[in-house]
Amino acid sequence: xxxxxxxxxxxxxxxxxxxxxxxxxxxxxxxxxxxxxxxxxxxxxxxxxxxxxxxxxxxxxxxxxxxxxxxxxxxxxxxxxxxxxxxxxxxxxxxxxxxxxxxxxxxxxxxxxxxxxxxxxxxxxxxxxxxxxxxxxxxxxxxxxxxxxxxxxxxxxxxxxxxxxxxxxxxxxxxxxxxxxxxxxxxxxxxxxxxxxxxxxxxxxxxxxxxxxxxxxxxxxxxxxxxxxxxxxxxxxxxxxxxxxxxxxxxxxxxxxxxxxxxxxxxxxxxxxxxxxxxxxxxxxxxxxxxxxxxxxxxxxxxxxxxxxxxxxxxxxxxxxxxxxxxx
Numbered sequence: 001x002x003x004x005x006x007x008x009x010x011x012x013x014x015x016x017x018x019x020x021x022x023x024x025x026x027x028x029x030x031x032x033x034x035x036x037x038x039x040x041x042x043x044x045x046x047x048x049x050x051x052x053x054x055x056x057x058x059x060x061x062x063x064x065x066x067x068x069x070x071x072x073x074x075x076x077x078x079x080x081x082x083x084x085x086x087x088x089x090x091x092x093x094x095x096x097x098x099x100x101x102x103x104x105x106x107x108x109x110x111x112x113x114x115x116x117x118x119x120x121x122x123x124x125x126x127x128x129x130x131x132x133x134x135x136x137x138x139x140x141x142x143x144x145x146x147x148x149x150x151x152x153x154x155x156x157x158x159x160x161x162x163x164x165x166x167x168x169x170x171x172x173x174x175x176x177x178x179x180x181x182x183x184x185x186x187x188x189x190x191x192x193x194x195x196x197x198x199x200x201x202x203x204x205x206x207x208x209x210x211x212x213x214x215x216x217x218x219x220x221x222x223x224x225x226x227x228x229x230x231x232x233x234x235x236x237x238x239x240x241x242x243x244x245x246x247x248x249x250x251x252x253x254x255x256x257x258x259x260x261x262x263x264x265x266x267x268x269x270x271x272x273x274x275x276x277x278x279x280x281x282x283x284x285x286x287x288x289x290x291x292x293x294x295x296x297x298x299x300x301x302x303x304x305x306x307x308x309x310x311x312x313x314x315x316x317x318x319x320x321x322x323x324x325x326x327x328x
Contacts, residue, residue, distance in 0.1 A: 001124055001127075002127060002136055002319060002323065003113060003127045004133075004182075005139055005179050006182050008182065010158075013140075013157045013186060014156050016315065016322070019318035019321060020144050020311070020315045020317070020318040021144075021153075021155055023063075023317040024314040035065045036065065036324070036325065037065055037097075037321065041098075042057070042061040042068050042097065042100065042320060043070075043096040043098070044057055044058055044071060044100045045071045045088065045100065046072065046100075047071075047073045047102060047103040048073075048102050048104045050128070052284050052285075053128050053129060053137070054102070056312040057316050057320075060316035060319075063313070063317055064317055064324070066324070069096065071087070084108060084112070092123060097123060098320060098324055099112060099123060100126045101126070101130070102127075102128035102129045102130070103131065105130065106130050107130060107131070107133065129175055131175065132172075132178075133175055133178065135178075135283075137316055137319060138176050138179060138180075139179035139183045140183065140315050141311045141312045142240065143184075143187070145307050145311045146160065146238060146279075147159045147160065157186065157187045157188075161187060162188060163190070163237040163238065164190045164236045164237050165184055165189050165190070165191055165239075166236045166240065166274075167191065167194070167240045168233075168241045168291075169195060169199070169242030169243065170244045170245050171193055172195070173199075173245040174245070177193070177240075181223065184222075185222050185223065188222070190222055190224070192232040193226065193232070194227075194229050194233075194264065195264065196254065196260070198254065199254075200225060200227070229263065230273060233270060234273050235273075235274065236273075236275065236278060237275050238278065238280075239266060239280045240283075241281070241291045242282070243282070243283070243286065243291060244290060257287075260290065261291075264291075265291060265292060266280060266296060267292075267296060268293070268296055279303075279304050280296065280302050280304065280305070282297070282305050284305065286305070
């Protein structure tokens with residue numbers, strides 16, 4: 001199973017990156033399909049809406065010649081009272097080999113994985129995003145996007161050692177941020193989180209031990225927390241901006257979107273604080289003019305957003321291949 005990046009090793013990260021690089025080369029060919037997972041069944045169990053992740057996994061499976069089953073909660077027997085585990089066991093009975101699971105509640109992919117293990121079946125579960133927990137494949141494609149920019153032929157974790165990476169936005173509700181923090185700290189990068197106090201999770205705020213030169217930081221020497229944007233952007237090599245997840249906000253956490261954009265929205269002007277060759281990432285979907293200015297999002301000089309979408313297919317092909325071939 002691939003459920004979290006918390007226990008990933010350097011070797012595992014590099015295996016995914018190098019496997020994805022080989023599939024990136026496949027995707028550049030005229031014939032983009034390989035018979036690697038021919039005869040296997042990949043079920044996309046998306047209990048939560050998605051465009052990029054779902055389409056990316058479906059395309060990745062098809063590029064590997066796997067058969068795909070797509071689940072949509074709104075048109076399923078769950079509307080008649082069927083449980084999540086019963087749904088998973090229904091797909092198991094159809095001969096599913098890999099289950100890609102996305103759910104708005106944390107822990108659902110783990111629960112399905114535990115049930116598969118209890119049943120003693122050889123079915124792999126891949127977490128495609130669960131609540132405010134993790135989104136491993138998104139963090140891995142972010143990692144792949146950055147490392148291939150630095151070394152297109154040999155992407156590897158060590159390329160980010162010593163790089164300053166700012167993660168800006170709704171960290172409180174972001175599973176992407178949590179997975180990225182695991183991967184970036186493992187790489188040796190310096191990770192700076194920036195958000196209004198209401199959007200910095202207590203999980204991190206509780207670990208702030210002291211304040212040095214006006215900058216809050218945690219006992220982990222690679223993880224820094226800021227309640228203003230400027231110190232996070234100062235000399236940054238990469239900036240990851242996150243969507244304001246209004247659908248998960250149960251309290252009024254921001255005065256207004258306009259004020260948020262003024263204080264934390266990424267614009268060309270604010271990027272002047274960063275390194276001259278800084279690049280900007282966003283996992284999507286994007287609220288244009290809120291987390292990032294529209295002109296910056298479409299500027300190929302700075303924006304890696306489209307590259308992230310392209311990288312997503314290669315990285316998810318790598319993950320499905322490593323699980324389906326038993327090499328994970």
